[in-house]
Amino acid sequence: MAEISSPPLNSLGLPLKEYQGGKSTLCEGCGHNMITTQIVQAVWESGIEPHMVAKISGIGCSSKATAYFLGKSWGFNTLHGRAAPVMTGALLANSGLHGILISGDGDSLSIGTNHFVHMVRRNVPAVYVIADNGVYGLTKGQFSATSDIGSALKRGSVNELPPIDPCALAIELGCGFVARSYAGNGKQLKALLRAAMAYGGLAIIDCLSPCVTFNNHETSTRSYRAVSERALSVHDMDFVMASESPTVELAPGESQELTFPDGSTLRLKATETGFDPSSRARSLDAIHDSVEKGVILTGLLYHRPAAATAADFIDLGADPLVGLGAETTRPSREALAAINKEFLAG
Ligand SMILES: Cc1ncc(C[n+]2csc(CCOP(=O)(O)OP(=O)(O)O)c2C)c(N)n1
Numbered sequence: 001m002a003e004i005s006s007p008p009l010n011s012l013g014l015p016l017k018e019y020q021g022g023k024s025t026l027c028e029g030c031g032h033n034m035i036t037t038q039i040v041q042a043v044w045e046s047g048i049e050p051h052m053v054a055k056i057s058g059i060g061c062s063s064k065a066t067a068y069f070l071g072k073s074w075g076f077n078t079l080h081g082r083a084a085p086v087m088t089g090a091l092l093a094n095s096g097l098h099g100i101l102i103s104g105d106g107d108s109l110s111i112g113t114n115h116f117v118h119m120v121r122r123n124v125p126a127v128y129v130i131a132d133n134g135v136y137g138l139t140k141g142q143f144s145a146t147s148d149i150g151s152a153l154k155r156g157s158v159n160e161l162p163p164i165d166p167c168a169l170a171i172e173l174g175c176g177f178v179a180r181s182y183a184g185n186g187k188q189l190k191a192l193l194r195a196a197m198a199y200g201g202l203a204i205i206d207c208l209s210p211c212v213t214f215n216n217h218e219t220s221t222r223s224y225r226a227v228s229e230r231a232l233s234v235h236d237m238d239f240v241m242a243s244e245s246p247t248v249e250l251a252p253g254e255s256q257e258l259t260f261p262d263g264s265t266l267r268l269k270a271t272e273t274g275f276d277p278s279s280r281a282r283s284l285d286a287i288h289d290s291v292e293k294g295v296i297l298t299g300l301l302y303h304r305p306a307a308a309t310a311a312d313f314i315d316l317g318a319d320p321l322v323g324l325g326a327e328t329t330r331p332s333r334e335a336l337a338a339i340n341k342e343f344l345a346g
């Protein structure tokens with residue numbers, strides 16, 4: 001009789017299916033589906049309890065993805081461009097949760113740019129994935145703020161406006177973990193997602209994610225073909241938790257190890273680019289240079305150890321607010337009277 005093999009389990013003893021979500025209603029072949037697959041895999045491999053994740057999005061095809069991963073997590077598909085403030089609030093209320101924000105290029109860099117900018121300044125400790133297809137997919141393929149100059153729509157109109165580069169913007173604003181990946185490079189994306197979850201501050205991953213319906217034609221600069229041809233990985237990488245063994249051989253002496261607060265490491269070995277992600281100025285130079293050369297650099301583009309986060313700025317304390325009783329969070333009658341008196345005196 002054939003043996004029935006049981007599914008592999010993660011460090012919590014859970015099978016992958018505990019981390020899956022609903023069936024995707026996105027177009028077949030959409031890059032966003034590949035991102036979803038890697039999020040499921042990354043959270044499972046990192047052994048994070050599904051109910052300890054807050055997954056928050058805005059509006060767009062990409063923002064629908066919260067329904068397709070981690071069905072047992074806390075999810076909120078918010079308003080267009082508003083995932084950042086909702087994530088900020090959620091993590092301040094419950095600092096024990098892992099935050100995964102998924103948003104589109106339109107959602108994050110047009111209507112939501114102000115919130116994106118301030119989430120970076122506040123260093124809200126979450127993973128922020130921009131599923132970047134260079135168009136507004138949900139509203140039928142208009143150019144977005146990340147569309148390249150010269151990229152043409154199916155019907156022929158050409159984008160003349162300069163794009164916003166989310167990685168350069170995030171580095172300039174002081175984000176300490178900035179990466180670019182490609183939905184078609186699952187191995188790299190998963191390693192970056194796992195490192196981002198371990199980082200301890202805001203980690204931004206701009207993930208190029210072709211839209212097969214509106215931006216995958218010959219004259220698009222964001223088609224699967226165009227991105228595959230132009231993408232240049234700056235590192236070979238391997239994410240290793242304290243309890244795991246490395247899965248990738250990296251030449252000793254030439255590799256670099258970034259260590260995160262939970263003891264996990266990201267092992268990096270620079271490709272022929274010789275890329276070192278530790279200098280803001282050099283990373284910005286490299287990104288600007290790559291645009292001139294028509295190349296898309298992928299990998300961890302900038303890293304420094306996580307600095308003070310939003311919770312530190314407001315002196316939130318170690319215990320999540322959500323777990324404190326009313327006796328701690330509600331001011332006493334006397335305290336309220338003293339505050340009111342101050343206002344009246346002013
Ligand atoms: C306040 C508001 N303005 C405009 C819209 C229309 N709208 C919905 S999604 C979207 C853009 C989606 O593009 P993107 O964020 O790049 O996601 P994609 O669909 O490409 O994944 C727009 C303009 C809206 N829903 N709400």
Ligand code: SF4
Binds near residue numbers: 026027137211
């Ligand atoms: S329209 Fe584009 S972005 Fe939206 S689901 Fe289809 S392929 Fe994906």
Ligand SMILES: [Mg+2]
Binds near residue numbers: 060105132134136137
């Ligand atoms: Mg888009």
